Amino acid sequence: MTITAEQLVEQLQSLLGADHARSGGDLTAWEEDWRQLAKGKALAVVSPASTAEVAAVVQACLAAKESGLNVSIVPQGGNTGLVLGGTPDASGLQVVVSLKRMQAVRAFDKQNLSMTVEAGCILQNLQNLAAEQGLLFPLSLAAEGSCVIGGNLATNAGGTQVVRYGNTRDLCLGIEMVNAKGEIWNGLSGLRKNNTGYDLRHLMIGSEGTLGIITAATLKLYPQPAATTCAWLAVDTLDHAVELLALAQQQLASGLTGFEAMEQDALKLVEKHMPHMRMPIDASTGAAFILLEYSDDESEDRARARLEGLLEAAFEAGLLTDGAVAQNLDQAQKMWDIREHITLAQAAEGLHLKHDISVPSSSIPAFVRKAKEELAKVLPDARVINFGHLGDGNLHFNVQAPEGANPREFVDTCQQTAEQAIYDVVASFGGSFSAEHGVGRLKRHDLAHYKDPVALGMMRAIKGALDPLNLFNPHALLPDA
Numbered sequence: 247m248t249i250t251a252e253q254l255v256e257q258l259q260s261l262l263g264a265d266h267a268r269s270g271g272d273l274t275a276w277e278e279d280w281r282q283l284a285k286g287k288a289l290a291v292v293s294p295a296s297t298a299e300v301a302a303v304v305q306a307c308l309a310a311k312e313s314g315l316n317v318s319i320v321p322q323g324g325n326t327g328l329v330l331g332g333t334p335d336a337s338g339l340q341v342v343v344s345l346k347r348m349q350a351v352r353a354f355d356k357q358n359l360s361m362t363v364e365a366g367c368i369l370q371n372l373q374n375l376a377a378e379q380g381l382l383f384p385l386s387l388a389a390e391g392s393c394v395i396g397g398n399l400a401t402n403a404g405g406t407q408v409v410r411y412g413n414t415r416d417l418c419l420g421i422e423m424v425n426a427k428g429e430i431w432n433g434l435s436g437l438r439k440n441n442t443g444y445d446l447r448h449l450m451i452g453s454e455g456t457l458g459i460i461t462a463a464t465l466k467l468y469p470q471p472a473a474t475t476c477a478w479l480a481v482d483t484l485d486h487a488v489e490l491l492a493l494a495q496q497q498l499a500s501g502l503t504g505f506e507a508m509e510q511d512a513l514k515l516v517e518k519h520m521p522h523m524r525m526p527i528d529a530s531t532g533a534a535f536i537l538l539e540y541s542d543d544e545s546e547d548r549a550r551a552r553l554e555g556l557l558e559a560a561f562e563a564g565l566l567t568d569g570a571v572a573q574n575l576d577q578a579q580k581m582w583d584i585r586e587h588i589t590l591a592q593a594a595e596g597l598h599l600k601h602d603i604s605v606p607s608s609s610i611p612a613f614v615r616k617a618k619e620e621l622a623k624v625l626p627d628a629r630v631i632n633f634g635h636l637g638d639g640n641l642h643f644n645v646q647a648p649e650g651a652n653p654r655e656f657v658d659t660c661q662q663t664a665e666q667a668i669y670d671v672v673a674s675f676g677g678s679f680s681a682e683h684g685v686g687r688l689k690r691h692d693l694a695h696y697k698d699p700v701a702l703g704m705m706r707a708i709k710g711a712l713d714p715l716n717l718f719n720p721h722a723l724l725p726d727a
């Protein structure tokens with residue numbers, strides 16, 4: 247006999263208590279995405295407090311699904327994702343499983359340079375925890391005060407330190423998860439070597455809630471650098487920015503821990519919406535600006551000397567038109583604040599189209615020229631707000647509505663046109679239409695169009711094998727067959 251939606255909700259409430267299995271009422275915080283692009287309707291929002299409770303929730307949903315109820319599960323962390331992967335659709339038949347109550351630190355192993363934490367731990371808290379022990383957890387992104395490690399793993403988040411430490415994938419040693427049968431797999435391990443077959447950890451990382459629910463992870467830690475210093479640099483072309491990157495990589499090697507680029511219009515938007523933020527260099531004076539971070543293992547003096555050595559060489563080579571070096575940590579933080587406020591300034595300007603693309607960093611100048619050219623042919627008045635993690639070849643090549651136009655209308659009517667113009671250029675440079683944000687529900691059609699069909703077929707086979715009833719996030723990532 248089919249279990250009804252009401253019966254399932256009652257069952258979830260008896261498992262977790264009514265406070266932690268909510269249905270009806272105002273669920274906007276879980277039903278709407280960070281950008282307020284779309285608001286869905288959840289059957290229930292459940293907040294389990296332990297892995298055993300997550301497993302019980304999955305088993306209850308599975309039993310309902312097997313009985314004929316078309317229910318599915320959307321795992322959710324901090325709900326800061328930018329591609330609608332963590333919010334429910336409008337069907338009223340999706341159960342949002344929020345991991346935010348699972349915040350325990352299960353182990354901290356200073357000698358092994360690792361920590362084991364639950365999926366709902368806020369990223370910034372983990373950075374602080376590591377710092378209190380004199381260590382570094384290097385994952386860093388502007389949403390770090392709200393996003394949680396389960397979400398970071400599920401999206402394989404990138405951020406600002408990838409140039410040195412890699413993506414979230416590179417920072418994870420082990421995973422605990424609940425699969426589509428409601429079984430718990432404890433793959434938590436502090437091992438750095440373990441060649442015993444398919445690495446299921448890596449299958450889960452970046453799976454965007456479509457293969458299971460990550461409940462905990464063992465993460466890699468690093469020694470804290472002895473000193474970190476930053477420079478804010480003006481360049482007159484992106485060609486010079488890329489030459490500067492090559493020079494910095496050569497001279498600073500693994501000490502180069504951040505290399506962010508911002509075109510002038512991106513900074514103008516920050517000036518407009520956050521007038522209290524002072525630019526280190528007048529934003530009108532350069533075509534683009536670089537925030538370069540250098541970390542030194544020995545001392546502050548050495549950090550300063552090496553950074554200054556690089557800048558001297560860069561000025562000599564004619565790569566820079568101006569530059570400012572942070573005199574202390576406060577000034578360095580202010581530089582990062584400006585960079586991290588671009589996304590917020592864009593949100594304040596109104597809804598816009600995000601294109602989180604990557605190409606080989608050497609192709610960035612040619613890509614930007616060509617993409618702007620192609621976009622101007624189809625949307626001549628649209629405004630490009632271009633910035634990103636140049637050190638990783640990753641740009642947020644975003645498009646804002648023309649001055650004075652209605653942003654919602656622009657997004658609703660121009661998304662496909664902008665995407666096609668930009669992503670075709672990305673593809674022609676051998677790039678990716680989603681460098682770090684994932685696919686979610688927003689970019690599934692792009693996956694269908696741009697992903698290699700053989701790869702797509704193998705992805706479908708994996709999903710079919712691990713989640714044959716399509717219980718987990720059925721409308722995210724994989725396009726309909």
Ligand SMILES: Cc1cc2nc3c(=O)[nH]c(=O)nc-3n(C[C@H](O)[C@H](O)[C@H](O)COP(=O)(O)OP(=O)(O)OC[C@H]3O[C@@H](n4cnc5c(N)ncnc54)[C@H](O)[C@@H]3O)c2cc1C
Nearest residue numbers: 323324325326327331332394396397398400403404455460
């Ligand atoms: C201001 C701002 C700046 C950002 N900057 C960056 C950046 O620099 N780099 C970057 O990569 N991203 C960035 N993002 C995007 C976003 O912060 C990241 O994708 C982040 O990793 C999402 O984490 P979350 O906890 O909010 O996950 P959510 O948004 O809740 O979920 C994201 C996806 O993961 C799935 N999921 C969540 N938790 C789990 C779990 N426990 N098990 C299985 N699946 C799960 C969801 O179903 C969904 O598909 C930014 C976002 C904002 C708002």
